[in-house]
Amino acid sequence: MEASTAPGTRCxxxxxxxxxxxxxxxxxxxxxxxxKVEILDGDAxxxxxxxxxxxxxxxxxxxxxxxxxxxxxxxxxxxWNLDQELHYRLTCFISWTPCHTCAQNLATFLGENSxxxxxxxxxxxxxxxxxxxxxxxxQAAGAQIAIMTSKEFEHCWETFVDHQGRPFQPWDELExxxxxxxxxxxxxxxxxxx
DNA sequence: ATTTTCAAT
Numbered sequence: 001m002e003a004s005t006a007p008g009t010r011c012x013x014x015x016x017x018x019x020x021x022x023x024x025x026x027x028x029x030x031x032x033x034x035x036k037v038e039i040l041d042g043d044a045x046x047x048x049x050x051x052x053x054x055x056x057x058x059x060x061x062x063x064x065x066x067x068x069x070x071x072x073x074x075x076x077x078x079x080w081n082l083d084q085e086l087h088y089r090l091t092c093f094i095s096w097t098p099c100h101t102c103a104q105n106l107a108t109f110l111g112e113n114s115x116x117x118x119x120x121x122x123x124x125x126x127x128x129x130x131x132x133x134x135x136x137x138x139q140a141a142g143a144q145i146a147i148m149t150s151k152e153f154e155h156c157w158e159t160f161v162d163h164q165g166r167p168f169q170p171w172d173e174l175e176x177x178x179x180x181x182x183x184x185x186x187x188x189x190x191x192x193x194x
Numbered sequence: 195a196t197t198t199t200c201a202a203t
Contacts, residue, residue: 027198096200131199
């Protein structure tokens with residue numbers, strides 16, 4: 001379980017963990033965040049596979065302070081000490097969109113690190129307590145925020161899952177739910193003020 | 195058309 005993020009282990013999710021957490025038509029009380037890093041070389045983005053991996057939140061049912069996945073992600077980014085003279089693009093695939101507080105923290109990070117761009121693809125929209133304003137703040141800080149479509153789910157499967165050679169198998173309603181969430185997110189991000 | 199969701203009614 002926790003060994004999945006221990007040093008020295010391969011940074012791949014098992015199939016069930018991926019599917020259980022990223023299925024977009026159900027609600028799950030935990031969050032997984034897969035990330036990858038690319039560096040700008042001329043006009044091309046070159047993958048830095050050594051910075052590929054995933055984190056998940058620590059819930060209130062576990063020892064110690066609860067912590068959202070995004071904060072672990074920020075910890076990892078800071079630990080890399082990315083060269084400020086270069087430009088990086090971080091892409092994360094997260095099972096819930098960031099909450100209000102995490103969105104603010106990510107926005108602050110982007111404001112302080114102009115050599116880093118952030119793209120977020122989310123499976124579901126976390127919609128509690130100020131989430132809309134949080135997402136707008138994050139977008140205003142330069143992040144691209146989008147909903148995962150079958151393209152992103154398949155990419156995640158290929159990139160972050162220990163799939164043993166098996167192809168990604170979309171679940172029922174994946175496209176319908178994704179489309180609906182895309183529209184909902186667009187409505188949130190296009191709203192002015194607040 | 196879509197709300198209970200980074201757990202604990």
